[in-house]
Amino acid sequence: MERTGLLIILSSPSGAGKSTLARRLMDWDPSLRFSISATTRPPRPGEEDGRDYYFTTPEKFRALVADDQMLEHAEVFGNLYGSPRGPVEAAMRDGRDTLFDVDWQGGQQIRASALGGHVVSIFVLPPSLPELERRLRSRGQDSDEVIAGRMMKSRSEISHWAEYDYVLVNDDLDETETRLRAILTGERLRRDRQGGLGAFVKDLMAEGEA
Numbered sequence: 217m218e219r220t221g222l223l224i225i226l227s228s229p230s231g232a233g234k235s236t237l238a239r240r241l242m243d244w245d246p247s248l249r250f251s252i253s254a255t256t257r258p259p260r261p262g263e264e265d266g267r268d269y270y271f272t273t274p275e276k277f278r279a280l281v282a283d284d285q286m287l288e289h290a291e292v293f294g295n296l297y298g299s300p301r302g303p304v305e306a307a308m309r310d311g312r313d314t315l316f317d318v319d320w321q322g323g324q325q326i327r328a329s330a331l332g333g334h335v336v337s338i339f340v341l342p343p344s345l346p347e348l349e350r351r352l353r354s355r356g357q358d359s360d361e362v363i364a365g366r367m368m369k370s371r372s373e374i375s376h377w378a379e380y381d382y383v384l385v386n387d388d389l390d391e392t393e394t395r396l397r398a399i400l401t402g403e404r405l406r407r408d409r410q411g412g413l414g415a416f417v418k419d420l421m422a423e424g425e426a
């Protein structure tokens with residue numbers, strides 16, 4: 217069946233659990249392609265260039281933007297982040313779904329992009345702000361100053377929740393993962409309903425006539 221890849225946007229305030237959920241979703245379905253962003257922020261311990269992010273300089277980042285190689289880009293917490301366009305277009309052509317971990321600005325730009333794919337957007341909320349702060353601390357990778365900055369920004373990120381198709385409160389991680397899988401399964405069926413299924417039904421009916 218002919219199909220176009222879905223563009224799946226995952227956003228949340230920092231620390232709500234996006235990266236954890238994205239990893240789980242890809243373990244569940246290895247055919248999902250994670251859009252590896254370029255960023256000018258320094259790597260955290262354990263992060264790998266080309267797996268978690270493409271770590272780059274502001275100069276190189278701006279050159280990519282000028283060359284129209286970014287599907288979307290934004291400044292978040294004083295650093296530049298962007299989704300390279302080429303791999304997304306290739307995945308769409310191959311009928312593979314792409315998962316984006318981007319902020320609300322990236323979400324808006326992907327929805328507005330001319331790629332013409334079926335976009336599904338999901339916003340992840342923490343059960344409470346004290347729990348969000350606890351998760352940021354438990355990750356143990358950011359200084360107090362960085363954590364305070366992310367907590368301050370969390371309200372403005374959360375204020376965009378209503379722009380998303382789905383909103384999940386990430387309280388119990390297993391339960392949130394189950395819901396994410398259900399969303400993906402349902403949205404794939406909707407995509408197929410709008411796409412190649414028409415040809416399948418036509419063939420089915422023709423068989424009956426033969």
Ligand SMILES: Nc1nc2c(ncn2[C@@H]2O[C@H](COP(=O)(O)OP(=O)(O)O)[C@@H](O)[C@H]2O)c(=O)[nH]1
Pocket residue numbers: 227228229230231235253254257288289290292293297298299317318319321322323
């Ligand atoms: N617009 C946009 N935002 C991104 C991109 N990559 C990551 N982000 C967002 O930037 C923010 C900071 O990401 P990161 O530095 O990994 O910190 P974390 O969210 O605390 O793990 C998060 O809201 C990400 O969703 C991107 O390519 N484009």
Ligand SMILES: Nc1ncnc2c1ncn2[C@@H]1O[C@H](COP(=O)(O)OP(=O)(O)O)[C@@H](O)[C@H]1O
Pocket residue numbers: 228229230231232233234235236237351352354355386387388389390
């Ligand atoms: N449902 C959950 N319950 C408890 N801890 C969680 C849950 N989801 C994620 N975490 C933990 O919270 C921290 C932040 O999660 P992470 O996925 O890095 O968030 P984000 O990518 O949104 O910044 C990590 O230490 C992660 O293991």
